Amino acid sequence: DAGVIQSPRHEVTEMGQEVTLRCKPISGHDYLFWYRQTMMRGLELLIYFNNNVPIDDSGMPEDRFSAKMPNASFSTLKIQPSEPRDSAVYFCASRTGEGNTIYFGEGSWLTVV
Amino acid sequence: AQSVTQLGSHVSVSEGALVLLRCNYSSSVPPYLFWYVQYPNQGLQLLLKYTSAATLVKGINGFEAEFKKSETSFHLTKPSAHMSDAAEYFCAVSPLRGGSNYKLTFGKGTLLTVNP
Numbered sequence: 001d002a003g004v005i006q007s008p009r010h011e012v013t014e015m016g017q018e019v020t021l022r023c024k025p026i027s028g029h030d031y032l033f034w035y036r037q038t039m040m041r042g043l044e045l046l047i048y049f050n051n052n053v054p055i056d057d058s059g060m061p062e063d064r065f066s067a068k069m070p071n072a073s074f075s076t077l078k079i080q081p082s083e084p085r086d087s088a089v090y091f092c093a094s095r096t097g098e099g100n101t102i103y104f105g106e107g108s109w110l111t112v113v
Numbered sequence: 114a115q116s117v118t119q120l121g122s123h124v125s126v127s128e129g130a131l132v133l134l135r136c137n138y139s140s141s142v143p144p145y146l147f148w149y150v151q152y153p154n155q156g157l158q159l160l161l162k163y164t165s166a167a168t169l170v171k172g173i174n175g176f177e178a179e180f181k182k183s184e185t186s187f188h189l190t191k192p193s194a195h196m197s198d199a200a201e202y203f204c205a206v207s208p209l210r211g212g213s214n215y216k217l218t219f220g221k222g223t224l225l226t227v228n229p
Contacts, residue, residue, distance in 0.1 A: 103159075
C-alpha cells in the first residue's frame with residue numbers, strides 16, 4: 001500500500017517567494033496533520049484536519065502560513081511570502097478515525113535563501 | 114495539557130551494548146504513548162505504542178518499552194545495539210484514542226550513535 005506521499009521532497013526558494021507543499025494521505029485515513037521539524041524547536045504540529053475540515057490551527061506560526069484540504073486525498077500547505085526562518089522539514093501525516101497510529105510521509109525539505 | 118521530556122539529546126553506545134533511551138511524560142488524562150524512529154533524511158516510523166493494554170510493549174527491530182505510571186515514564190530499551198539502530202528517536206504522547214481533541218505531542222528527540 002502507498003504511504004503518505006509528499007511533494008516536493010526538496011525545495012530551495014528565495015525569500016519572498018510563495019511556497020506550496022503538497023500531501024496525499026493514505027487512502028481511508030480521515031485525519032491529516034502537518035508538522036514542522038527544526039533543530040531549535042523539534043517537531044511542531046502546525047494544523048490538523050478531520051474529514052477535510054481544519055480542527056486545530058493553533059500551531060500555524062503566522063498569517064503567512066495557510067493550509068487547505070479540498071478533498072480527502074489532497075492537502076496543501078502554503079507559505080506566502082516565505083522567509084529564511086521558514087527553512088525546515090515539513091511533514092504530512094495521516095491516521096484513521098479509530099486508530100491511534102499516525103503515519104508520516106518522507107517530508108519536504110524547504111530552504112529559503 | 115500534555116508534554117514529553119526526553120532525557121539526553123544524544124546517546125552513544127557500543128555495538129552489542131544495551132540501549133536505554135529515556136522518556137517522561139506529563140498528561141492530565143491517561144495517556145497513549147509512542148516511540149518513533151527517524152533515519153537520516155527520512156520520515157518518522159512507528160517503533161511501538163502503549164494503548165493501556167500490557168505495560169511492557171514490544172516493537173519492531175528488537176525494541177521494547179515499559180509504561181510505568183508511578184514514574185510517569187516510558188523508556189525505550191534494546192538489549193544489544195546494532196549499527197543499523199543509529200537514528201533519532203522520538204517519544205510522543207496523546208491524551209485520547211481519537212476524536213476531535215486528538216493531538217500527538219513529541220519530545221525533542223534523542224540521537225542514538227552506535228560505535229563499532
